Amino acid sequence: MDCLLADSGSTKTEWCLLRNNQLVLTLRTEGINPYFQDTQQIITTLQHQLLPTLGDTRPGDIFFYGTGCNSPASNTIVANALKVVFPETGVIDVQSDMLGAARGAARHQPGIVCILGTGANAATYDGAWLTSPSYSLGFWLGDEGSGGNLGKRLVTAFLHNQLPNRLAQAFTTSYGLDRLMVLDHAYNKPYPNRYFAQFAPFLSAYRDEPFVQELLQKSFADFLGLYVQRLPHHLEYSIHVVGSIGHYFDREVRQAMHTLSMKPGQFLQAPMSGLMQYHAIA
Numbered sequence: 001m002d003c004l005l006a007d008s009g010s011t012k013t014e015w016c017l018l019r020n021n022q023l024v025l026t027l028r029t030e031g032i033n034p035y036f037q038d039t040q041q042i043i044t045t046l047q048h049q050l051l052p053t054l055g056d057t058r059p060g061d062i063f064f065y066g067t068g069c070n071s072p073a074s075n076t077i078v079a080n081a082l083k084v085v086f087p088e089t090g091v092i093d094v095q096s097d098m099l100g101a102a103r104g105a106a107r108h109q110p111g112i113v114c115i116l117g118t119g120a121n122a123a124t125y126d127g128a129w130l131t132s133p134s135y136s137l138g139f140w141l142g143d144e145g146s147g148g149n150l151g152k153r154l155v156t157a158f159l160h161n162q163l164p165n166r167l168a169q170a171f172t173t174s175y176g177l178d179r180l181m182v183l184d185h186a187y188n189k190p191y192p193n194r195y196f197a198q199f200a201p202f203l204s205a206y207r208d209e210p211f212v213q214e215l216l217q218k219s220f221a222d223f224l225g226l227y228v229q230r231l232p233h234h235l236e237y238s239i240h241v242v243g244s245i246g247h248y249f250d251r252e253v254r255q256a257m258h259t260l261s262m263k264p265g266q267f268l269q270a271p272m273s274g275l276m277q278y279h280a281i282a
Contacts (some may be wrong), residue, residue: 008033014272067097111238122133221260243269
């Protein structure tokens with residue numbers, strides 16, 4: 001029986017099709033987030049971006065792990081879309097991206113798992129389920145340490161003329177932003193988290209600049225302080241990090257953990273390889 005796995009963030013969704021526990025197909029679509037998309041919008045994404053590659057293949061089971069999938073209401077939005085597109089599928093199981101990150105990074109071992117990608121979150125994991133989630137407040141009220149938050153801090157500093165001259169000139173050359181353009185994307189256009197996350201590579205390119213180092217350390221310290229320190233076992237368990245920001249800024253995240261006497265675990269850009277092993281074993 002074919003099994004379709006999905007790991008979805010706000011920016012992209014990675015899909016893997018397993019047949020008899022063997023990988024037969026991988027593909028990507030744009031991100032799916034029920035906070036920003038309704039069922040019909042998700043159906044459109046699936047029909048236009050997923051079905052053409054799958055062809056006539058129809059999975060027997062679907063396990064979808066996604067950002068924003070952390071309540072019965074939001075999970076139902078995604079599940080209903082999948083049921084419309086795959087009406088003959090048996091199991092359609094929609095869970096949070098946090099659980100997907102935990103199962104992908106820690107497999108069947110307990111630990112603390114963090115997401116540092118376009119968004120940010122953390123939770124304690126018992127080897128099968130999340131036991132102490134640290135519910136994210138989302139882009140506007142939280143997501144410290146995420147790509148969206150890092151980009152927002154950088155752009156805000158630029159608009160307030162707080163960047164050193166060398167960085168300000170490089171940023172202007174790279175992006176050509178002005179205040180009205182930023183405000184339009186922030187308040188009028190969809191997916192502001194994706195918009196601000198696109199500036200994170202600038203921080204990577206200039207990561208050794210003192211201003212950038214201070215911005216990174218402050219953001220990751222805020223993340224660990226607000227999300228991880230309040231979790232049980234945060235000084236005992238290994239702390240795994242999943243996501244592009246954790247992957248590319250692992251040096252700074254590890255340094256922030258060391259300052260707080262935390263034990264770094266695995267740093268994965270994406271959890272899919274671990275999820276394939278988890279579901280193959282299950």
